[in-house]
Amino acid sequence: xxxxxxxxxxxxxxxxxxxxxxxxxxxxxxxxxxxxxxxxxxxxxxxxxxxxxxxxxxxxxxxxxxxxxxxxxxxxxxxxxxxxxxxxxxxxxxxxxxxxxxxxxxxxxxxxxxxxxxxxxxxxxxxxxxxxxxxxxxxxxxxxxxxxxxxxxxxxxxxxxxxxxxxxxxxxxxxxxxxxxxxxxxxxxxxxxxxxxxxxxxxxxxxxxxxxxxxxxxxxxxxxxxxxxxxxxxxxxxxxxxxxx
Numbered sequence: 352x353x354x355x356x357x358x359x360x361x362x363x364x365x366x367x368x369x370x371x372x373x374x375x376x377x378x379x380x381x382x383x384x385x386x387x388x389x390x391x392x393x394x395x396x397x398x399x400x401x402x403x404x405x406x407x408x409x410x411x412x413x414x415x416x417x418x419x420x421x422x423x424x425x426x427x428x429x430x431x432x433x434x435x436x437x438x439x440x441x442x443x444x445x446x447x448x449x450x451x452x453x454x455x456x457x458x459x460x461x462x463x464x465x466x467x468x469x470x471x472x473x474x475x476x477x478x479x480x481x482x483x484x485x486x487x488x489x490x491x492x493x494x495x496x497x498x499x500x501x502x503x504x505x506x507x508x509x510x511x512x513x514x515x516x517x518x519x520x521x522x523x524x525x526x527x528x529x530x531x532x533x534x535x536x537x538x539x540x541x542x543x544x545x546x547x548x549x550x551x552x553x554x555x556x557x558x559x560x561x562x563x564x565x566x567x568x569x570x571x572x573x574x575x576x577x578x579x580x581x582x583x584x585x586x587x588x589x590x591x592x593x594x595x596x
Contacts (some may be wrong), residue, residue, distance in 0.1 A: 352413040356380060357426065359406045359466060361446035373401050373420075375409065376449050376466065381459040385411055385418035399423075404430040404442055406467060429470045436595055438473055441480055444588040445469060445487055451584050452495045461494055464554065472558060479564065481571035482545075486557060488574040489549045497522070497581045501547045504529050515543055517573065519580040536573055541566045546573070 361382075362374035371387045387401040400407035400423030410422035429442060445466055454462040469487045472478040492498065499522030503510045506529035516525045516535035524543070525535065538546070541562055548560050562570060579586070 354380070354411045354413060354418070355409070356411070357406070357408050357463075358383075359463060359470075360401060360403055361449050363401070363403045371401055374450065376454070376459065376463050377409075378460045378463050379456060381455040381457075381462075382449065382453055383411075383418055385409070385420050387420040387423065390420075390423075399428065400425040402428075402430070404428070404446070404470070427467075429474050434474070437480070437592075440588065440592040440595060441473055441484055442470055444484070444586065444592055447586055447588045448487065448491055448578070451582055451586075452491055454495070458494055462491070465490055465494075465557075468558065478558060479562075479567045481567040482562060483558075485545070485567070485570045485574040486549050488571075488578045489546060490557065492574075492578060492581060493550045497577075498550060499523065499546070499577065501543075501550055511540065511543070514539060517546075517577075519577050522577065522581075536576070538573075539566070542570050542573065545570050549574075 356377045356379055358375035358377035360373050361376050364372045366372055366386075369389045371390050372384060373387055374382060374384050376382055390401045399405060400409070401420065405425055406427040406429065408424045408426060409420060411418045411420055430439060449462060449466060465487060469483050473480055473483050501524055503524075504512070504515070504526040505523035506525055509526045512526040514527055515538045516530040516532075517538055518525065518532060518535050524538070545560060545562050545566070549557065575589070
């Protein structure tokens with residue numbers, strides 16, 4: 352079976368002296384793994400299109416359960432020699448998020464669109480990296496069936512309070528009067544509005560908000576705690592990110 356598709360390389364593993372096994376987030380097939388033979392040779396025309404964080408057009412052949420790459424033409428390289436360490440760390444974290452949530456063909460297009468847009472805003476310095484991180488984390492959770500209930504207080508139904516509280520276990524918010532759990536995370540109106548926007552806005556409006564710098568960092572910490580709690584996964588890329596910022 353032959354397959355031609357656009358995809359983002361989210362993981363690479365060297366095999367021997369010249370080959371790679373890469374993991375690709377594709378539009379039509381979700382996540383697939385493919386062997387790329389001879390791509391580490393300086394003569395290979397497929398080398399650039401099969402490296403980590405390369406968005407490429409792939410021509411693949413499937414035999415049994417294994418894909419093999421015939422052609423890999425780069426469309427956009429998100430990691431270059433000029434990339435700074437922090438940008439690379441956040442980008443690799445996005446890749447690990449995709450590996451953990453493992454979208455199938457049903458959600459491949461939505462995942463790919465989200466990650467490509469986040470990588471663009473991140474690498475082009477178009478938005479606060481903490482806000483981009485929060486958008487990516489919470490939107491991935493929402494798409495993957497871990498959508499929090501942010502419409503109103505989970506107990507009394509009040510839409511907004513001066514401070515509301517977020518529960519990472521069930522993804523619910525509570526007003527001041529109904530908050531009974533001291534471990535719940537307080538949300539000011541700006542952060543509450545931001546997480547509602549991330550979850551409920553149409554995609555073309557997803558990145559169209561701003562928050563003060565302090566709220567952006569707080570927002571990022573909140574969405575990270577929610578992702579880690581819900582997945583129960585120890586993100587190695589996240590540990591590295593925390594070691595440099």
